[in-house]
Amino acid sequence: MLMCRDLADIASDYIDGELTSRQNLSVKMHLMMCKHCRTFIGNLRASTEMMKAHSSGRPNEEFMRRIDERVAEALKTWEPEDGDKN
Amino acid sequence: MGTKAHPDPQGLLIDELKLGSSSAYKEAVREYSPGMLAVARFYMDHSSAEEVVQDCWVTVIDAIHKFEGRSGLKTWLHRIVANRCKNKLRSSNREVATDFSESLDPELADRFNATGRWDLPPKLKFHESADTLMENDALSGCLDKHLSALPETQRSALMLYEAHQHKSEDVCNILDISASNLRVLLHRARQKIFLMVETFQETGKC
Incomplete structure (x- = not known):
């Protein structure tokens, strides 16, 4: 029988749909009976979503502009491999 | 290397990058640099990470003709960044050994x-x-x-x-x-x- 500790051990695999159907079923059965594990799974999922939202910030335009300059400089002396530059 | 017709916009962008189009580079820099910076930032501090991403774009100019599309462009670019970061860390002996034995914190x-x-x-x-x-x-x-x-x-x-x-x-x-x-x-x-x-x-x- 799946215990709370076992469930915590495979919680990310459950969230990502990486469990076998048999494992998935035993997690679902456990979650039906266990309030604490339902909270845990919900909170683990919520923290993952927060992390995702937190990390999706974009670098500033100044940084992009510096890359453009480096690329433009490098392109000036660049020779195409097969002479197919128009 | 001839240019093939691509039904997908990424294929078209890759062809233009291979031709050295500066507007294609500007587009690709805006599309892919955020992800590249994120890869690099998690290996090193912010300014070193920015430096690595800039260097990588210069590398891309010479390497893009070797890109065969087996992975997506994003994955290919991220791999270039990761490899460069790992080399940098290796040369400064900052590699961290990871223990994969226990999954529960x-x-x-x-x-x-x-x-x-x-x-x-x-x-x-x-x-x-x-x-x-x-x-x-x-x-x-x-x-x-x-x-x-x-x-x-x-x-x-x-x-x-x-x-x-x-x-x-x-x-x-x-x-x-x-x-x-x-x-x-x-x-x-x-x-x-x-x-x-x-x-x-x-x-x-x-």
């Missing part, structure tokens, strides 16, 4: 009793939505602090998988790890973030 493992049931169950449900978080500077700062305290491998795995939504297979390729090790890294990193958010919600402290 010790702090979380301590919250179960001998029978495997919760001893210290989670008390609160996290109510903050991801969007609310973006407006909570204290929590956001705390998340920053804890993300940067994660071991490099956990951080990279988490970032590539969650924030840049790579498939598991691509993350394994970029980081040179097996699928089962990726699962361990992701789970460990998520538990750390879970524990951090929990402490923050319960005590208001980071």
Whole structure:
């Protein structure tokens, strides 16, 4: 029988749909009976979503502009491999 | 190397990059640099990471003709960044050995009793939505602090998988790890973030 500790051990695999159907079923059965594990799974999922939202910030335009300059400089002396530059 | 007709915009962009089109580079820089910077930032500090991304774009100009499209362009670029970062770390002896043996975080493992049931169950449900978080500077700062305290491998795995939504297979390729090790890294990193958010919600402290 799946215990709370076992469930915590495979919680990310459950969230990502990486469990076998048999494992998935035993997690679902456990979650039906266990309030604490339902909270845990919900909170683990919520923290993952927060992390995702937190990390999706974009670098500033100044940084992009510096890359453009480096690329433009490098392109000036660049020779195409097969002479197919128009 | 001839230009083929591509039904997909990425194929067209790649062809234009191979021809050295500066407007294609500008487009690609805007599309892909955020992800590249995220890969690099989790290996090194911000200014070194920016430096690496700039260097990588210069490398791309010479390397793009070798790109055969077996992986997506994003994955290919991220791999270039990851390799350059790893080389830099290797040359400064900053490599970190990772232990993949235990997937449960010790702090979380301590919250179960001998029978495997919760001893210290989670008390609160996290109510903050991801969007609310973006407006909570204290929590956001705390998340920053804890993300940067994660071991490099956990951080990279988490970032590539969650924030840049790579498939598991691509993350394994970029980081040179097996699928089962990726699962361990992701789970460990998520538990750390879970524990951090929990402490923050319960005590208001980071």
